[in-house]
Every structure is written in C-alpha cells, then in structure tokens.
Amino acid sequence: MATDRSGGTGTPASGATGRRHPAERRFQGSLGGRIVKILLLGLFTALGVWAVLPLYLAGVWWGIGLVVAVVALVYYVYLSGRTVPAKYLVPGVLFLMAFQIFPVLYTMSTSLTNMSDGHRGSKEQAIASIEAFSVVREDDSREFALTVATTGDPDTGDLVFLLTSPEGDTYAGTEEGLNELIGAQVDPSGRVTGALGYTILTPAQVNERSGELQEFAVPTDDGSGIRSSGLSTAFEGTAVRVYDQACDCIEDTETGTVYHADDERGAFYDEDGRRLAQGWQVGVGLDNFSRFLLDPSFASSFFGTLVWNIVFAASVTFLVFVVGLAVALTLHVPKMRGKTFYRVLVILPYAMSSLAMYLLWRDMFNVDFGLFNRMLGLQVDWLGNVWAARAAVILTNVWLGYPYMFLVATGALQAVPRELGQAARLDGAGPWQAFRHVTLPLLMVAMTPILIATFAFNFNNFNAVWLVTRGGPYGSEGTAASGATDLLITYTYRLAFSEATAQYGYAAALSVMIFLIVSVMSVTGLSRTKALQEVDR
Amino acid sequence: MSVPDTTVRPVHRRSTTDRFLLWAGRLGWRHAVMWPVVIFAVFPVLFVVSAALNPIGTLSGSRLWPTGASMANAQDLFQNTPFATWYVNSLFFAIGNAAITVLLSALAAYAFSRMRFKGRRVGLIGLLVIQMFPQFLAIVAIYLMFSDLGELYPVIGFDTRWGLLLVYLGGALSINTWLMKGFFDTVPRELDESAQMDGATHAQVFFRIMLPLVTPVLAIVGLLVFVSTINEFLLASVFLRDTGAQTLGLGLYQLVDSQRNANFGMFAVGAVMLSLPTLAVFWFLQRYISEGLTTGAVKG
Structure with a gap:
C-alpha cells in the first residue's frame, strides 16, 4: 500500500543507466510513503494484539494461531520486495476470505446438519441443559x-x-x-x-x-x-431427569419414562416417539437436500417457487430490456427539443432509493387505502390475489429497473456507428429490418453480459419481493410453505429467521441449491460471451 | 456524416401541413412516445412528495397532486422516531462501504491489470465464481458466525456499526473489480512504463498516474456501492435489531409495517429523505455515469 522502492517492477538503479541525469528524475521514493507504511503496519499489529486478548481469555487457541498467522502474512507481504502483486491484493482478499468465502463454506457444512433452534450445541451441552432444566x-x-x-x-x-x-x-x-x-x-x-x-x-x-x-x-x-x-x-x-451413560438414555425419575438418545436425529426419544425439547447438532448427510427434492410436500413448495423464480427473473429482465431499449431508441436522435428534460425524468426512478420505492409501491397497491384502487375506483385486492400480486411485483421492478437499461442501451447505441443503419436503409431495408439485422446484433454484443447480470441479480432480488409482498399471498398451509410470489431467497430467509423454529440447516441447504442453480445458469450464459477471454489480455 | 446529403434545398416554402407531417414523422412521434413514459416514471415520485407534504398524513388521505404544504409529517417523524440516528447510521454504512470498497477494489484491479503473477487467472475467474454465491445467501452462516464473534468482541457484535460494515466489506472484491480492471486496461501501458523509467515506484504509479486517469470508474463503482448499501435490507435486518442501531431503511419498514395507513405521511417524508443522498450522488457524478456504466460493456 505504501511506497516501496524495492518493488520488483524494474525500477532502474539510481543513475546506473546513464540515460537520464539524476536531476531530471521526477519521482523520488518518498519519506512520507515510508512513514505511512510503518504507521499502518503498527496499527495492524495493535489490532492483532487487541484481537488476541479475548481469544486468550476464552482459551480459543486455534483463534490465536489464526490471528498470529494473518499478522505474520501481512508483515511478510509488505516487507518483502518480491511480493508486489500481493501488496495490492491482500487487503481485499482478507475481507473476502473472512466475510464471504468462510461464510459460504460454513453454509455448506451447516447444510449437512440438522442445526436449528433446539439443535445448536453438542450432546454434552444438551444433556447438561436437560438435567439442569428439570x-x-x-x-x-x-x-x-x-x-x-x-x-x-x-x-x-x-x-x-x-x-x-x-x-x-x-x-x-x-x-x-x-x-x-x-x-x-x-x-x-x-x-x-x-x-x-x-x-x-x-x-x-x-x-x-x-x-x-x-x-x-x-x-x-x-x-x-x-x-x-x-x-x-x-x-x-x-x-428429575437424569442421564445414564450405560444405556445412553435419560430417565425421568418422577414418571419413570426413559428417553433413549437417537444419534441420527440428535435428540432423546421415548418409546412413543415423543422427544425432549433440547437436542444436539448431528450430521444428517444429504437429508436436507433429499427433503425438498423428494419429499412430496416440500418438493412441491421448492419446485413451484423455482419455476416462479425463473419466470420472475426472466420476465423482469426481458421487460426492462425492451422498455429501456425502446426509450433509448426514441431519444437517439441528434437534435430533439427537450431531450435533457426527458432524460432526467426517465432516469428518476433509478435515482430514488429503491428500498423506499418498494414500500411505496406496496402501499399504492393497498386494497383499502391504496392509490390505484382509489384513482381507478376499484376494489381489487392486488397483493392478496395470486396473479395480481405477481403482476404487481413485476410491474414494480420494471419501474425500478428500466432506467438502468436505458442508460446502458444509450451508451451502447452511441458505440454503434449510425452509418451502418443508414447504409442498410440505402440498400432498401425498412427501418425495422435495418434495426433488426444491423443495429440489434451489434447492440447485443455489448448488452448480453449486462442482461445475464440483470437476470442473476433479479433471480435473487430479495427486496423486490420481501418489501412488496413478503412472498405472499400464502396458501392454506400458512407461512411455513412458500407463498405465491416467494423467491427462493425470501423462502430461505423466512425459514431461517421468521418461523417459530429456526431451521438453519434446511435454510443453508436451500442457499446451496440457489448457488448451484445460479452457477449453472451463469456459466451457460457467460460461456457464450467474450467476458472470460479478457482474463488472458 | 459520411453519407452525402442528397436532398436538394427546397426552392419554395413547404406548406404548413407538409412541415407538420415531416416533423411528426421525424420527431413528433418521439414526443408522443416519451410523454406516457415520463408519466409512468414520475407519478410514484410525485405521489410520495405529495404525501410527504400532505397535512393529513394518512395513506387514505394522500393524493397524487399536492393538496397542501405542511411540515406536520416531518415534525412527527423527527419527534416520534430516532430519525437522526437512523439517518446517520444509513450514511455511515453507505459512505464507509463505498469509500473502502473503491480503495480495495482499485488496488486489486491495478494488480490484475498491470502485473502478471501466479494465480492471476485463478483469482480473476474465482472472483466471477464467488459472485454467483452472493453474500446474503450465506446469511445463516454470517448470523451464526457473528453470534460467536460478538461474544468475543462486543465492538463488532450484533447491533453495532462496525460489525455490519465488516460484513459489507467482505463483498469489496466483486464484479466491481472486474469493471475497474476493464477500465484500467484502457489506460495505455506506456504511461506507467514511462513513469517507471523516470524512477517512480509501483505505488507512485498507482496513486499518482493511474488513479487520476480512472476517476470515472472509481466514481461509478462508488456510486453503485453507495446506492446498494443504503438500500440494503436483508443483512441489516438480521444484524441490527435494536431500534437505536437501525438504518433509515429498516426504520421506515417498521414504521409502515405496524401502522400502514396512519404512518404513511411520516414514511413519505422518510422516503424522500432516504432518496436525497442517492439523488445527490447521481447529480454530482452524472457526467461519469454513462461513461462508467458502458465502458466495460461496450469495448467487448
């Protein structure tokens, strides 16, 4: 980060080349840079010491080892002359490792467990808490x-x-x-x-x-x-309830009921299949996955949500593209009165806070007090009816999303030489043919990666659904099953944080599934563009 | 224009009808298309501004067109909610995340664009792959992780600013780094090579030569991160549960969640206030927007 004169990018030794007089040199390895570097390293060391203290008190030895290793790595990178690229990459990569890659791996391992409220700790903790609670x-x-x-x-x-x-x-x-x-x-x-x-x-x-x-x-x-x-x-x-190591069971001395440990399900069960509330975390392998892929009731929730999720992302992407491109084409003339005026107003939705605007649209769709029903004199329960709610969510997102497409399409149109379209017109093509066969293919070269990114973004557009409908309207099973407008991500969120029993393991498995689905779709899409070729430039 | 102008200048004036038809065919229809689009774009904004000024302050009493100008809703909002705290929190996350992300991302983009090292290809492709697992998909893990971290370090636990900022910074290297790298690639290599000839170190090349030349992409990435952070809901809702620690977005959500009709005026004021920083950022960075958004895309 700071100035480093020993960097290995071919800094000529002072005056050795003889091509320039030393006095002509415009750059000097500055003292200020060195001081900043020492200060930053000192600050980082202090941070490391601060991080070690609570770990030491809690006796988390691997944590101390980790902190020491990170500090040592940073010292090596910034003091050695042979690690120039690393000097630029380490700060970002450390954050990426700690708060993105590690949580992703943690999610994957959680998805193989039954972790939920009542299944958080180890078996010993569960026994201690059962005994103490009784x-x-x-x-x-x-x-x-x-x-x-x-x-x-x-x-x-x-x-x-x-x-x-x-x-x-x-x-x-x-x-x-x-x-x-x-x-x-x-x-x-x-x-x-x-x-x-x-x-x-x-x-x-x-x-x-x-x-x-x-x-x-x-x-x-x-x-x-x-x-x-x-x-x-x-x-x-x-x-009253006592654990007996010999039979690996808990006996209720008042009622005489014996609860046997079930190490596969992570809880104590009596003969009638009733369980004690406190259980422990056990690995359940791929059970979470097979549950929503094979179990009929969960599978219908999952696949129904998946289909709507794809329809939602695809239709929003398609509509914002069509509207954005149409507006861009309409304004794509050299001289037009009021062009700036139109541009500013058309971009306005993009410049508003999307979070607030989602909530605003939700209230405009309100059945009793909403703007639409009052202005149109209707009594439509927009967000309570399955198809009306779906249309409302899509409309809201088109409103918020098309200005971005307009901006991108305007930029892309400027890069397409106007002469090409005019040449096609001279050759006898109609305006539509000239656009369809000359301008559009050239536009798509630039727009395809953006369209893929838009699709991937909307596929996981949590705010778009949660803030407008919360995934509803729900069917007869209530909020435990997926709602009509639920995306996979809102369904996951509700399972993990809004239900009575927080099903972390199951929610993590859903996250992993979303990851796999988005990966497959993005890789298919990206492999057809030139984006990956840039790597080798 | 490379096409020769073949039309001969009219010798006599065209009739008014002819001129109108010509105008309608060339520009008139464009105005006819734009007006509905503008109405579609503006009416929700008009509605929220009217509602903010509406003296009645309820959803049912709000009209599309302003019915009066009153500060009653704003007063309610300032007096009945910790509005100032919410606002400061929102700006803290948005500005902090945008500034640090731009710095971290630019550093990495410089390395990817200008240096050749082992693991470069893996790193670039890895950044694309990690994009497919957005951070909020790991929300369960982040929640469990910070339940433990907060016990050890209360400074970065739940309901703290630093904890959530750290989580946001986990996404600093992202597709934005790609966008920046694409822009860095367009700066001629000769510039930094000649500076190195003049004795500049790699750090001086980065801070004094590169950064000033790539201002548009820095501005656009800063804008994108600022806007997405100020509108972030999922991570913030899991992380900030105490009313006093929340962001304006979370506060507004709860405001209309409990009392949808009665609190609408207050919500409208908050919505306008939440949009002001975004509008300001757009206004000041507008000359970079189309350039920054399209450079990475168009050159492919």
Whole structure:
C-alpha cells in the first residue's frame, strides 16, 4: 500500500543507466510513503494484539494461531520486495476470505446438519441443559442470593448468574457450570453488585429477558442444578431427569419414562416417539437436500417457487430490456427539443432509493387505502390475489429497473456507428429490418453480459419481493410453505429467521441449491460471451 | 456524416401541413412516445412528495397532486422516531462501504491489470465464481458466525456499526473489480512504463498516474456501492435489531409495517429523505455515469 522502492517492477538503479541525469528524475521514493507504511503496519499489529486478548481469555487457541498467522502474512507481504502483486491484493482478499468465502463454506457444512433452534450445541451441552432444566426444589434446597449479569451485550449476551451462598461465598454460574467468583463487590444483603468482566443487568433488562431466565439453569455436580426463583433468589435442587451413560438414555425419575438418545436425529426419544425439547447438532448427510427434492410436500413448495423464480427473473429482465431499449431508441436522435428534460425524468426512478420505492409501491397497491384502487375506483385486492400480486411485483421492478437499461442501451447505441443503419436503409431495408439485422446484433454484443447480470441479480432480488409482498399471498398451509410470489431467497430467509423454529440447516441447504442453480445458469450464459477471454489480455 | 446529403434545398416554402407531417414523422412521434413514459416514471415520485407534504398524513388521505404544504409529517417523524440516528447510521454504512470498497477494489484491479503473477487467472475467474454465491445467501452462516464473534468482541457484535460494515466489506472484491480492471486496461501501458523509467515506484504509479486517469470508474463503482448499501435490507435486518442501531431503511419498514395507513405521511417524508443522498450522488457524478456504466460493456 505504501511506497516501496524495492518493488520488483524494474525500477532502474539510481543513475546506473546513464540515460537520464539524476536531476531530471521526477519521482523520488518518498519519506512520507515510508512513514505511512510503518504507521499502518503498527496499527495492524495493535489490532492483532487487541484481537488476541479475548481469544486468550476464552482459551480459543486455534483463534490465536489464526490471528498470529494473518499478522505474520501481512508483515511478510509488505516487507518483502518480491511480493508486489500481493501488496495490492491482500487487503481485499482478507475481507473476502473472512466475510464471504468462510461464510459460504460454513453454509455448506451447516447444510449437512440438522442445526436449528433446539439443535445448536453438542450432546454434552444438551444433556447438561436437560438435567439442569428439570431441577425441582426440595425441602433441604440451598438458597442463593441472585444477581443476573452477562459477559456481553445487556440485550443479547449470554446470561450469567452471580450467586452468593448462605455461607457468603460468591460464584459465577453459566450454562456450562459453576465457578468461584473472586473479588466481587457484595452489598449487605449478600447480593453481588459488581464483578470484573460482568455487566449487571438492570431490573428492566432482566424483565425483558425473563423468558430466557426461566429456561436458564446452571448445572452442578451429579444431576443437580441451580435455577432462579424470582429475580433475586436462586435455589439448588436435584434433577428429575437424569442421564445414564450405560444405556445412553435419560430417565425421568418422577414418571419413570426413559428417553433413549437417537444419534441420527440428535435428540432423546421415548418409546412413543415423543422427544425432549433440547437436542444436539448431528450430521444428517444429504437429508436436507433429499427433503425438498423428494419429499412430496416440500418438493412441491421448492419446485413451484423455482419455476416462479425463473419466470420472475426472466420476465423482469426481458421487460426492462425492451422498455429501456425502446426509450433509448426514441431519444437517439441528434437534435430533439427537450431531450435533457426527458432524460432526467426517465432516469428518476433509478435515482430514488429503491428500498423506499418498494414500500411505496406496496402501499399504492393497498386494497383499502391504496392509490390505484382509489384513482381507478376499484376494489381489487392486488397483493392478496395470486396473479395480481405477481403482476404487481413485476410491474414494480420494471419501474425500478428500466432506467438502468436505458442508460446502458444509450451508451451502447452511441458505440454503434449510425452509418451502418443508414447504409442498410440505402440498400432498401425498412427501418425495422435495418434495426433488426444491423443495429440489434451489434447492440447485443455489448448488452448480453449486462442482461445475464440483470437476470442473476433479479433471480435473487430479495427486496423486490420481501418489501412488496413478503412472498405472499400464502396458501392454506400458512407461512411455513412458500407463498405465491416467494423467491427462493425470501423462502430461505423466512425459514431461517421468521418461523417459530429456526431451521438453519434446511435454510443453508436451500442457499446451496440457489448457488448451484445460479452457477449453472451463469456459466451457460457467460460461456457464450467474450467476458472470460479478457482474463488472458 | 459520411453519407452525402442528397436532398436538394427546397426552392419554395413547404406548406404548413407538409412541415407538420415531416416533423411528426421525424420527431413528433418521439414526443408522443416519451410523454406516457415520463408519466409512468414520475407519478410514484410525485405521489410520495405529495404525501410527504400532505397535512393529513394518512395513506387514505394522500393524493397524487399536492393538496397542501405542511411540515406536520416531518415534525412527527423527527419527534416520534430516532430519525437522526437512523439517518446517520444509513450514511455511515453507505459512505464507509463505498469509500473502502473503491480503495480495495482499485488496488486489486491495478494488480490484475498491470502485473502478471501466479494465480492471476485463478483469482480473476474465482472472483466471477464467488459472485454467483452472493453474500446474503450465506446469511445463516454470517448470523451464526457473528453470534460467536460478538461474544468475543462486543465492538463488532450484533447491533453495532462496525460489525455490519465488516460484513459489507467482505463483498469489496466483486464484479466491481472486474469493471475497474476493464477500465484500467484502457489506460495505455506506456504511461506507467514511462513513469517507471523516470524512477517512480509501483505505488507512485498507482496513486499518482493511474488513479487520476480512472476517476470515472472509481466514481461509478462508488456510486453503485453507495446506492446498494443504503438500500440494503436483508443483512441489516438480521444484524441490527435494536431500534437505536437501525438504518433509515429498516426504520421506515417498521414504521409502515405496524401502522400502514396512519404512518404513511411520516414514511413519505422518510422516503424522500432516504432518496436525497442517492439523488445527490447521481447529480454530482452524472457526467461519469454513462461513461462508467458502458465502458466495460461496450469495448467487448
């Protein structure tokens, strides 16, 4: 990034060539560049040290190794003289690796698991949480004074119980277990009021997370655990449900039901097939994929969505191309009064915020108050009817998308010599023939890559559907199945983040499928253009 | 014009009807086509501006044409929502992502355009391939990843600006790098070679020779990234859940989601405000737009 005089791109040694007098040199390896380089490297080192500290405290050794390796790589690249291209590539590539390539690989591995709410951690964590959650109070239960705290953000960080025993000892209890807490400040009633590294939640914050609090339990030795009773006391009791290593099962000592571990499905099941809520993450191979490819109900959702997805992307691409090109051709005359005026107004939709405009169109289609129904005196439920909703989504996207095509087509038209069309006219071709057989083929050379990109963009145009219809209208099965205007990406989003049980594994599998579909289509499209030849220039 | 002008200058004046027919055939129909297009293009914009100024402030009370000029909706928006915070957040992401992406992308494009090294071909094709897996498809993984990262580093966890900016920067090297490389290729190599003869280092060639010559493509990539970031919804909605941490887009979404009819006036003001930065960017960069958008495409 900074100036580097030792760069291997053939910098002649000072005065050695003799072709120029040293005084004529216009460039000098600047001192400023060197200072900037040293400063940036120093800053980066500081960042590395800052990144290592929490990793060290949490004992994540591979994480420390990674940070050290990255810092070492950066030092090597910017201090060695033989790595000139890398100096330009490393900053972008590091971001690409961390926040695009790694998540993509992570998605692929998640797609092979049953990960979802209730299947997030390991089997040991599931057992500990089942046992602790079944803790009941007994007559001789120990009582603790409780302070609810967190190690992270007050709204989302993992909960920690700061506990004071009747003897006055202080402990920090997490989902993993109970540890002694040293150096805590304790008020006269025995409650912890402050401890290094923990953020105490205010009563309001505790109240907001009361649902989480009820399901939170600190496992202690041999099947007992600590749970809260109210906001300021906790008790230690024995677990009703106990794990037995010998049979790899959990027995409910109150009812006598035995739940056997099912390592394929990642949960404990009793003989009637009922399961305990807390399960663990297991690899399910290609089950997620076979589910939406083979299972009839999921497959109909998937393939129905896929067909509409392709129709949507293709029709939007086609329509914006036709409208954009038509407007560009109309304005493609040397002299026309008001041309600038037309251009500015025609481009206006492109210059507005698309997010806000999607929401605006949604409200214009509103059945009760919308502009269209009021102006046209209709009572059409635009977004509630399957085909009206589909037409509405396409219309909205044509409005937002054609100005871009207009701009591109205008540029491409200027590159096509006007004389060609005129020559064709002199040879007796009609205006349509001249356009169809001379201008259009030349235009398509430039426009094809743009059309492919537009198609790929619209194929995954989340905002276009989510902000207008949210994928609806839905069928009789409700939001769990795909809606009439759902794209694959909006369907995936709803599965992962909007449903009661977050099905991360299944959603990840859908993401991978979208990737495969888009890849196949793009590669087919791109192989017919010249884009790839540019690599060798 | 290479075609010789064969028409002979008229000796006598054409009749008015003739002149009108000639005008209609050459230009008149173009105006006739453009008017419906302009109406189609402008009416939603007109509607949202009218609604923003509409004193009633409801969706049902909004008309296509302004019925009055009132600041009531704007006042409501400023008083009842953390509008300023939302706006600053939106601009932070859009400007931050655009600026850093342009820098990172230009650096990489320079290397791809001017240097020959092992892995260049793989890198260029790899950039195309990764485009087919857009970042938001990995949203599940990004969510799970930042659930863990946020525990270790609260500064970049959920509801923070830096965390989401980092995620956006993961997409810095993208098809934009291709666009830039295509433009860099059009700058004659002789320019940087002669500068190197004069003793310039590769860094000086990049910052002092190349960058000034490729301003149009820098501007256009900056514009594209700015616009797409300010309109980004999916990643932001997963990342920013706290009302105070959200962007204007997310805020507006929730505003009309809860109270579609009553809040429409406030929404309209917000929509206009959200469009202003985009309009400004378009206005200032307009002379680069057609050049930057088409250079990469046309030269193929």
